[in-house]
Amino acid sequence: MNLELISLLRWKKFPVLDHGFVCLVDVMGDDSAIVQAARVSYGDGTKKVSDDRTLLRYLMRHQHTTPFEMAEIKLLVRVPMDCWRQWIRHRTASVNEYSTRYSIALDNIYGIAPDAWRTQSEVNRQGSGACFEPEYGQTLTNNEQQFHRQARELYEQRIKQGVAREQARKDLPLSTYTEAYWKIDLHNLFRFLTLRMELSAQYEIVQYATTIGEQIIQPLFPNCWEAFLDYQLGSVRLSRLDQGVIARLAEHGLLPATPQQFLEHQDPAWTTLERCRERDECYEKLQKLGLINVCR
Numbered sequence: 001m002n003l004e005l006i007s008l009l010r011w012k013k014f015p016v017l018d019h020g021f022v023c024l025v026d027v028m029g030d031d032s033a034i035v036q037a038a039r040v041s042y043g044d045g046t047k048k049v050s051d052d053r054t055l056l057r058y059l060m061r062h063q064h065t066t067p068f069e070m071a072e073i074k075l076l077v078r079v080p081m082d083c084w085r086q087w088i089r090h091r092t093a094s095v096n097e098y099s100t101r102y103s104i105a106l107d108n109i110y111g112i113a114p115d116a117w118r119t120q121s122e123v124n125r126q127g128s129g130a131c132f133e134p135e136y137g138q139t140l141t142n143n144e145q146q147f148h149r150q151a152r153e154l155y156e157q158r159i160k161q162g163v164a165r166e167q168a169r170k171d172l173p174l175s176t177y178t179e180a181y182w183k184i185d186l187h188n189l190f191r192f193l194t195l196r197m198e199l200s201a202q203y204e205i206v207q208y209a210t211t212i213g214e215q216i217i218q219p220l221f222p223n224c225w226e227a228f229l230d231y232q233l234g235s236v237r238l239s240r241l242d243q244g245v246i247a248r249l250a251e252h253g254l255l256p257a258t259p260q261q262f263l264e265h266q267d268p269a270w271t272t273l274e275r276c277r278e279r280d281e282c283y284e285k286l287q288k289l290g291l292i293n294v295c296r
């Protein structure tokens with residue numbers, strides 16, 4: 001274990017959003033701890049045919065996951081409650097959260113800058129589209145700030161009037177920050193990062209996941225991180241149907257294909273559908289692989 005690196009990272013607050021942060025409290029294990037655990041199953045022989053990095057990459061590629069559970073990290077995080085609500089769905093972590101029954105709620109609220117208000121996406125019901133014009137965004141921000149002030153004032157008034165903290169908090173907005181200790185093993189952390197660094201996840205949680213990955217996991221577990229980027233986050237999963245589309249286009253010498261050629265060689269099950277998410281996703285995968293040529 002690189003103790004010097006760990007002491008540099010521990011308790012360092014990496015800022016996220018306007019008032020949030022992630023901070024490493026503790027770490028157990030490193031790349032070699034995972035290799036050491038894996039070699040129990042393969043025996044000494046593996047040392048000769050495979051160095052540590054190669055073995056880690058093999059484990060990640062073949063989803064031999066338990067060796068990655070041998071390492072753990074514990075973080076202290078400060079997160080807006082709506083973002084925390086998504087975060088807490090990852091059940092394989094141990095959590096202890098700041099109690100607003102016991103203590104006064106943090107006086108930090110996540111605010112949106114005038115140029116950062118996002119429109120509702122027209123293609124993805126769960127996602128965002130382009131940003132509003134800053135002029136309109138300014139109005140949204142002004143209204144937001146007024147509402148935040150009122151909500152906080154009401155909360156503090158109730159506390160002064162002797163209302164129980166557990167009841168006084170009920171009208172605080174979901175944008176109020178909370179803090180928690182969050183401990184998770186590396187295998188389940190990588191699952192969290194796969195889901196929450198993906199661009200279809202909400203912008204706010206993507207910022208947290210990316211900070212954890214790039215600022216904390218990358219330096220502590222460089223070989224695991226590299227394998228994670230290569231085989232999980234950066235990989236493209238091709239279904240049997242996707243492979244069929246590629247095979248048909250290749251058979252007719254149409255790669256890279258135009259959007260029209262893609263449609264002509266789509267999966268037969270999609271042809272009658274006016275809207276088809278699976279077809280759209282297949283198109284995006286082919287685009288990512290450079291197999292669609294929009295200019296032809």
Ligand SMILES: Cc1cc2nc3c(=O)[nH]c(=O)nc-3n(C[C@H](O)[C@H](O)[C@H](O)COP(=O)(O)OP(=O)(O)OC[C@H]3O[C@@H](n4cnc5c(N)ncnc54)[C@H](O)[C@@H]3O)c2cc1C
Pocket residue numbers: 089090091092093126188191195196200201202
């Ligand atoms: C883009 C996006 C949109 C989402 N939208 C919604 C939504 O609209 N509504 C909603 O409710 N949720 C939503 N979620 C949350 C999602 O359904 C998962 O609950 C969340 O991502 C946690 O994933 P997980 O269960 O794999 O993680 P973890 O809870 O950390 O579990 C990791 C793995 O452990 C195993 N595991 C854990 N617990 C169990 C168990 N009890 N039984 C069997 N296996 C278990 C599973 O293999 C699981 O994949 C969304 C998530 C994302 C990323």
